[in-house]
Amino acid sequence: MPSAPPPRPAPTRFAVLGTGHWARTTHARALADHPDVEFAGFWGRDAGHAAAAAAEFGAGSWSGDEGLADLLAQVDAVTLALPPDVQADLAVRASDAGVHVLLDKPVATDLATADRVVQALQRNRTASVEFLTYLFMPEITTWLEEMAALAAEHGPWEGGVFRWAGSIDAPGNPYGQSRWRRERGGLWDTGPHALSIVRSLFDDVVAVAAARGPRDAVGATLQHRGGAATTLSLTLTAPEGAGGSFATVWGPGGRHDLPRFHDTAAEGFARAVDRLRTAAATGVPDALDARNGRDAVAVLAAVEAHLQRPDGTTPVRPPQS
Ligand SMILES: NC(=O)c1ccc[n+]([C@@H]2O[C@H](COP(=O)([O-])OP(=O)(O)OC[C@H]3O[C@@H](n4cnc5c(N)ncnc54)[C@H](OP(=O)(O)O)[C@@H]3O)[C@@H](O)[C@H]2O)c1
Structure with a gap:
C-alpha cells in the first residue's frame, strides 16, 4: 500500500489575483476575516485598480509581470477572481512557483486549457480547490446528502431539470461590463453552478445535445452513464423578472426541489479556503479540485461543440396551410 505523503504546514499567507467586484467582496472579504489566514493583498493588471482594492483592506498591491513574480515569491496560496482563460494561465504560473490555488468557476473555457492547469498542479504537487458556491453552503450539502441516502434506499435518480438564469443587464448588476461573460454567455457562467448540482x-455525463435560445440562452440535454437524462436551461441575460435558479430531481425516491441557501458568498468562500489549506497540508486532493473542474469543462465543451454542429438540431416540418 502506498504510504500517505508526510504532512506539510497549511498555507497561511494568501493573495487575491484580480481586483473586480467579486475579488473584493467575496475573495478578499473572506481572506481578511479568516482567523487562520494572513491576507497579503491584490494583484491586478491595472496598478491603480490594485492599489484602490488594497486600500479598502489596508493590504498590499502588486501589478504587472514583475509584480506577479514578486508576489508569488511571498505567498503560500492565491485565490483567482479573473476571467477563466486569464485564470488558467495564472494558475499554471502560480503552481510553477510552488503556490497553491483557489480557483473560481469555470476552471477554463476549453478542455485543452483545463488539462494544462491539472497537469501543472500534478507536476508541482500544489493543491487546488474550485469555488463552486452551492457546494460550500450547508443547506445544499445537507440536501445532497439526503438525496444520496434516498437514492441508496430506492434506486438512482432518473431525471432532473436545472435552470440557472442571471440578469447581467439589470440596472446595477456588477457584471454588466464583464467581457468574458458577454463573449461566452450563460453556458460558461451559470453552467458550472448547474453542473455542480447535476x-x-x-x-x-456520456453524451449531450443542445439548442440555442434568445441571446446567450442555451438548453441542453445530458445523457448519464446508467441511463438517466437531465436538462439544463442556462442564461445570464434573463429578462427583468425572469431570472433566478431552480432545480428539481426525480426518481424512485420521489421528486425533490433544491433548497435555497442563506450564507453569504464570502462565508462559503471561507470554507473553500479551509478545504484548500487541508488539501495542501495533507497532500490529499480535495473532491472539488481542478481535476473535478476539468471534468465539468469537458461537459460544457461538449455542449458548445454540439451547438456549433451545422446539423446540430433536427428541423420540425412546418404545419400544412
Ligand atoms: N460563484 C459565483 O457566484 C461567482 C460570482 C461572480 C464571479 N465569479 C467568478 O469569478 C471570476 C471572475 O469573475 P468577474 O465577474 O470578476 O470577472 P470580470 O468582471 O469579467 O473580470 C474581473 C477582473 O479581471 C480583470 N481582467 C480582465 N482581463 C484581464 C486580463 N487579460 N489580465 C488580467 N486581468 C484581467 C479586470 O481587471 P481590471 O479592472 O484591472 O481590468 C476585471 O476587473 C470568474 O471565474 C467568475 O465565474 C463567481
Whole structure:
C-alpha cells in the first residue's frame, strides 16, 4: 500500500489575483476575516485598480509581470477572481512557483486549457480547490446528502431539470461590463453552478445535445452513464423578472426541489479556503479540485461543440396551410 505523503504546514499567507467586484467582496472579504489566514493583498493588471482594492483592506498591491513574480515569491496560496482563460494561465504560473490555488468557476473555457492547469498542479504537487458556491453552503450539502441516502434506499435518480438564469443587464448588476461573460454567455457562467448540482446527484455525463435560445440562452440535454437524462436551461441575460435558479430531481425516491441557501458568498468562500489549506497540508486532493473542474469543462465543451454542429438540431416540418 502506498504510504500517505508526510504532512506539510497549511498555507497561511494568501493573495487575491484580480481586483473586480467579486475579488473584493467575496475573495478578499473572506481572506481578511479568516482567523487562520494572513491576507497579503491584490494583484491586478491595472496598478491603480490594485492599489484602490488594497486600500479598502489596508493590504498590499502588486501589478504587472514583475509584480506577479514578486508576489508569488511571498505567498503560500492565491485565490483567482479573473476571467477563466486569464485564470488558467495564472494558475499554471502560480503552481510553477510552488503556490497553491483557489480557483473560481469555470476552471477554463476549453478542455485543452483545463488539462494544462491539472497537469501543472500534478507536476508541482500544489493543491487546488474550485469555488463552486452551492457546494460550500450547508443547506445544499445537507440536501445532497439526503438525496444520496434516498437514492441508496430506492434506486438512482432518473431525471432532473436545472435552470440557472442571471440578469447581467439589470440596472446595477456588477457584471454588466464583464467581457468574458458577454463573449461566452450563460453556458460558461451559470453552467458550472448547474453542473455542480447535476454531477453531485448523477453518474458521469456520456453524451449531450443542445439548442440555442434568445441571446446567450442555451438548453441542453445530458445523457448519464446508467441511463438517466437531465436538462439544463442556462442564461445570464434573463429578462427583468425572469431570472433566478431552480432545480428539481426525480426518481424512485420521489421528486425533490433544491433548497435555497442563506450564507453569504464570502462565508462559503471561507470554507473553500479551509478545504484548500487541508488539501495542501495533507497532500490529499480535495473532491472539488481542478481535476473535478476539468471534468465539468469537458461537459460544457461538449455542449458548445454540439451547438456549433451545422446539423446540430433536427428541423420540425412546418404545419400544412
Ligand atoms: N460563484 C459565483 O457566484 C461567482 C460570482 C461572480 C464571479 N465569479 C467568478 O469569478 C471570476 C471572475 O469573475 P468577474 O465577474 O470578476 O470577472 P470580470 O468582471 O469579467 O473580470 C474581473 C477582473 O479581471 C480583470 N481582467 C480582465 N482581463 C484581464 C486580463 N487579460 N489580465 C488580467 N486581468 C484581467 C479586470 O481587471 P481590471 O479592472 O484591472 O481590468 C476585471 O476587473 C470568474 O471565474 C467568475 O465565474 C463567481
